[in-house]
Amino acid sequence: MERNTRQRGAIRRAFQRADRPLGTGEVLELARGEVGGLGIATVYRNIRTLANEGWLDVVELPGEVPRYEVRGKGHHHHFRCRQCDRVYEVPGCVGSLSEIVPPGFSLESHELVLYGLCADCSASP
Amino acid sequence: MERNTRQRGAIRRAFQRADRPLGTGEVLELARGEVGGLGIATVYRNIRTLANEGWLDVVELPGEVPRYEVRGKGHHHHFRCRQCDRVYEVPGCVGSLSEIVPPGFSLESHELVLYGLCADCSASP
DNA sequence: GTCGTTGCAAAGCGTTTGCAGCCTA
């Protein structure tokens, strides 16, 4: 059975307070504010546990370390601002993907990442 | 000045024959067909060299090690087989991406990755 | 002959695992 330790609670709160995708290093830094001696192995183990039980979603962008965020909506994609590096959720999706799938291939899922300038950075470059 | 060694030639030909993005392990395996004692460090060093001179493009999929492909193809995306883990190039592209971009955001580029079964794995599961 | 290149081994670096002791239920 799963237990509620100080360490796991601190890691959960780190994600809830940040309200954005966090990497393992950021989680360690934030959660150590509550639990001083927190070890990196504990962060990795808890992130895996929380992801397995569906409390966390994995956010993986090409060429970047995995981030994790509190599980939110269903199917969505991400927009990454090339200026401020923030990542935003993008509701909605493209249609007619099956048209470009090569013959004989069977499509099961897809990932789409948009790059550009977010509203803030477009307004004040 | 750059030299044409047997090892570099074998690595170039591995990419040209495969005609799909290759990881370092795949390159090592393929190029060893020509140069038996080829070392993994040589593969890494040559991939870096070929990428720096523009002969190779880097293909990065979310959460995976980088792959590389010969440069010069037009705009395309990638299909990753969840069974054999190979990555294929997919010509063509989705349309109407601007519809899902949030108001105020400006879209500059995008990455699309398709997941499923390739033709080989669909035929013989 | 020069010096870019190679294979080997060791070093990095981020992540995972083994273990003895701790602490939640």
Add this chain to the structure above:
DNA sequence: TAGGCTGCAAACGCTTTGCAACGAC
């Protein structure tokens, strides 16, 4: 009290680097 959880350190997998020998030009 049982056994899940933790911190530490070692192990791990992938990539880079140091070095002496090799070989393209």
